[in-house]
Amino acid sequence: MNKKFLFLYSFGLFILSILILSCSENTKKRLEITPMAYGSIDNIYMVCNESLWMGAVGDSFRNQFEALYPVTPQPEPLFDVRFIDALKFNKVHRTHRAIIILADLSDKNDKATEMIRTALGNDKIQQAMTNRRYRIAFHKNRWAMGQVVVYWFAPNKADLLESVTKDYKQVTEIINKLDAETLSKQVYAEGQSPRLNDSIKNTFGFEMKIPSDFEIAYRDSNTIWLFEDRQKSSNNILIHSISGIDNKKMSKDSLIAIRNRLSKKYFSSWAEGSFMEVDDENLPIYFSEMLFQDMRALQARGIWRMEKDFMGGPFATYMLPDAKNNRIIFIDAFVYAPGQKKRPEMRRMDAIFSTFKLP
16 A cells, blocks of 8 residues: 555646746747847848858849948948858847848758758748749848848749848838838837927928927928938928929029029028038939829929038938928938938838828
8 A cells, every 4th residue: 555655646746847948948938038130220140151141143133132322432332241151140140130042942952052952941942943933031020029031032043142132122121111110219219399390281281200309490481301310310391382383493503493492492401502402423413203292293303512611421302292381392301410420310200200191
C-alpha cells in the first residue's frame, strides 16, 4: 500500500512538473515583448545575395531608389539604402523599419530565397512561378512593431531584373506609406495648433493641420506666413489666395512669377536690400501636374536664393485652381538649414501639406 501510494505520488509530481513547465513556456511566449522597429524614414535595408547586388539587378535597384530627391542644393538620394548580404542578415537587422528581401526563386541555395519561401509558403511560391503579375508581397510588423518587410521575387534572374525595372513604384509606395505614418507621428508629436488651424480656416476656408511649434510671422486678408524654428533649421509655409480663376495663371512661368513677387515682398535677411527669389540658374526647377488631395494642381520644386546675401535652400510650391470660389490657392514651403540635409525637413513640410482639405 505504501509502495503504491509512493508511486502514485511520484507520478503525480512528474505530471505536475510537466504541466508547470509547459505553462511556463506558454506564459513566456505570451509575455515576450515584440520590439519596436528602429531606423529613420527614407532608410531601407536591402537584403539579397551579393551576386545580385553587384550585377544588373542591383544596378537597376540603385538607379530607382538612390535617384536624386527633387530638389536640394546638394545631391541627396530618395532613399538611404544599406545593402546586407542575405547570409549575414541577423536578429539585429530584423528589427529595422523597412526591409526589402530580393530573390531569384530558381536559386535554391540562396538564403534570401529560403526566407521568402518560408514567409510566403508553397502555394504563394507556386503562384509566383506561374503568374507574371505576382512579384511583390509584404508583411507588416513581421519582426518588430511599426515595420514593413517587402518580398520581391521572380522565377529567374531575367524576370527579376524586369520586375525591378518596371515595378519599383509599387515598392516605393509601400515604403512611403509606412514613412508617411511614422513622419506624421513625429511632426505632430507635440500636438497641433488650434489657433493656427482656425486662422487658416477663417482666412481661406480650407483646413490644414499645423504643428504646435509653428508661429505666425505675417497675416493679412489673403496671406498667411508661418514659421518654425528648429534646432538646425528654419521651416516656413506661405499660403496666399489669388482672386479670379484664370487658366493662364496656371502656367509654369506664372507660378515662378507669382512666387518671386510674393517672396520679394515678404522674405529678406539682415542684409540691406536683400530679397528671396527662385534660383533656376544653378539647378533646374522640377514641375509636375498632379492631384493634390483630389484637386488638380501644378507643383514646382527647386531651390531659392537670397539676393545680396549668402542664403539658400529648397522649396516646394503648389498652385490649385478653386473654381467654386473663383480663385487660385498658392501654397509654398521652403527650408533654410545650412550645413544640414534638406530632404528630412522638406519631408516634414510634405507631411503638413498632406493634411490639406478643401470642404
